[in-house]
Amino acid sequence: MNDLVKLLQDLYDQSGQNITADINHVYGAGGAIGLLLVLSLYLIFKKPSKKIEEADVKTTEAIDNKEEVSTTPKEAPVEEVTPETAPVEEAPAGPTWKERLKKGLSKSSNEVWGKLGSIFTGKKLDDDTLEEVEELLYGADIGPTIAAELIEELEEEAKKDGFGEQEFKQFLKQFLDSKMNTVQKGVDVDLYNFDESNRGKTKVIMVVGVNGAGKTTTIGKLATKLTGQGAKVVVGACDTFRAAAVDQLEVWCQRAGAEMIRAKEGANPSGVGYDALQAALNSNADYCILDTAGRLHTKGNLMDELKKSRDVLKKLDESAPHQTLLVIDAITGQNAIRQAEEFNNTLGLSGLIFTKCDGSSKAGAAIGIVDKLKVPITYIGVGEQVEDLNVFNLNEYLDALLDLD
Numbered sequence: 001m002n003d004l005v006k007l008l009q010d011l012y013d014q015s016g017q018n019i020t021a022d023i024n025h026v027y028g029a030g031g032a033i034g035l036l037l038v039l040s041l042y043l044i045f046k047k048p049s050k051k052i053e054e055a056d057v058k059t060t061e062a063i064d065n066k067e068e069v070s071t072t073p074k075e076a077p078v079e080e081v082t083p084e085t086a087p088v089e090e091a092p093a094g095p096t097w098k099e100r101l102k103k104g105l106s107k108s109s110n111e112v113w114g115k116l117g118s119i120f121t122g123k124k125l126d127d128d129t130l131e132e133v134e135e136l137l138y139g140a141d142i143g144p145t146i147a148a149e150l151i152e153e154l155e156e157e158a159k160k161d162g163f164g165e166q167e168f169k170q171f172l173k174q175f176l177d178s179k180m181n182t183v184q185k186g187v188d189v190d191l192y193n194f195d196e197s198n199r200g201k202t203k204v205i206m207v208v209g210v211n212g213a214g215k216t217t218t219i220g221k222l223a224t225k226l227t228g229q230g231a232k233v234v235v236g237a238c239d240t241f242r243a244a245a246v247d248q249l250e251v252w253c254q255r256a257g258a259e260m261i262r263a264k265e266g267a268n269p270s271g272v273g274y275d276a277l278q279a280a281l282n283s284n285a286d287y288c289i290l291d292t293a294g295r296l297h298t299k300g301n302l303m304d305e306l307k308k309s310r311d312v313l314k315k316l317d318e319s320a321p322h323q324t325l326l327v328i329d330a331i332t333g334q335n336a337i338r339q340a341e342e343f344n345n346t347l348g349l350s351g352l353i354f355t356k357c358d359g360s361s362k363a364g365a366a367i368g369i370v371d372k373l374k375v376p377i378t379y380i381g382v383g384e385q386v387e388d389l390n391v392f393n394l395n396e397y398l399d400a401l402l403d404l405d
């Protein structure tokens with residue numbers, strides 16, 4: 001013990017401190033060292049914690065299951081992922097109808113209507129600007145009467161203070177809406193919304209138009225929409241001129257889950273329409289859609305044949321066809337008025353379907369056509385996919401055309 005006192009005294013002396021080590025200091029230091037020793041032994045031999053035990057079990061299991069063992073410290077906070085909160089991987093959704101419409105009308109919007117708006121950024125309406133507007137309106141093919149009317153009203157509007165691009169677009173929207181909204185109100189909603197309360201009351205839709213306007217494709221899309229709503233649809237392949245036309249329709253009908261009635265050997269088109277309606281009535285179908293062969297409105301004999309096809313349906317149902325729809329390719333522009341007038345005179349059209357708007361900058365022609373004929377647009381087509389056909393909504397159409405949101 002005295003040796004230990006001496007050792008401590010030497011250490012104190014070396015550190016230059018004026019402290020005297022006595023036996024009490026030695027006992028104190030020895031006690032502290034002893035306490036440290038006991039503590040160390042306890043920590044080494046104490047029972048492992050529950051958490052560590054569990055972590056080890058999991059690690060063993062993971063190894064047994066050949067799972068990858070995480071090197072993350074076990075104590076690190078782990079976000080709990082329960083089946084309810086786990087993110088479900090959804091199939092990427094396609095574009096919405098609004099997006100499709102906007103894209104489909106982008107040619108017309110960018111090349112004509114958008115340019116019109118930009119004329120008014122910071123400019124006053126002088127003669128040069130008016131001329132520019134006129135030129136673009138003729139390019140839009142909305143028809144000379146409407147174009148002249150629009151310019152007259154514009155001259156008044158543009159006198160107002162702060163008349164810029166947005167004000168011009170709003171003025172255009174109001175003007176175009178006023179040209180169409182009364183006629184558009186006449187659209188029969190049953191045409192695109194299958195109503196369960198009408199189940200079994202066969203509605204006959206006859207689809208007509210010039211060659212290649214998009215009749216068969218539109219019928220395919222329409223049938224798909226209606227069967228998708230739970231309706232039973234029978235389609236009559238009345239285009240007996242081309243075998244390929246029937247094959248094309250058959251593919252669409254199979255996809256839509258619609259029944260297709262084709263021509264019997266040597267049957268004429270009106271016979272197929274009759275058979276299709278008979279089949280639809282027999283099976284209490286909700287819709288009977290007739291695909292007719294394309295024809296030029298100037299061919300009198302073909303137009304007569306169409307009339308015959310329509311009249312024969314009345315033998316089965318006096319009120320048939322309930323809808324006679326003319327398909328118009330948007331690229332036709334104002335020339336469609338002549339077509340529509342002829343078809344209207346022969347058959348009495350109840351609606352128009354405006355197709356291929358995506359391929360033309362003349363989608364605005366619809367306004368002039370509706371205004372002139374007083375026949376509403378029922379559907380609009382902006383591409384070749386099923387989703388590219390939808391009900392024509394005037395507000396949506398004008399917003400997309402004028403790039404308003």
Ligand SMILES: Nc1nc2c(ncn2[C@@H]2O[C@H](COP(=O)(O)OP(=O)(O)OP(=O)(O)O)[C@@H](O)[C@H]2O)c(=O)[nH]1
Pocket residue numbers: 209210211212213214215216217218239245292293294295327355356357358359381382383384388
């Ligand atoms: N881009 C685009 N193509 C379309 C649209 N609608 C139809 N088509 C295409 O236009 C072409 C003609 O369409 P059809 O449906 O065969 O036209 P149709 O009026 O039945 O033709 P006929 O029976 O020969 O008189 C096809 O290649 C269609 O895919 C559309 O909205 N956009």
Ligand SMILES: [Mg+2]
Pocket residue numbers: 215216217239245291292293294
């Ligand atoms: Mg066809």
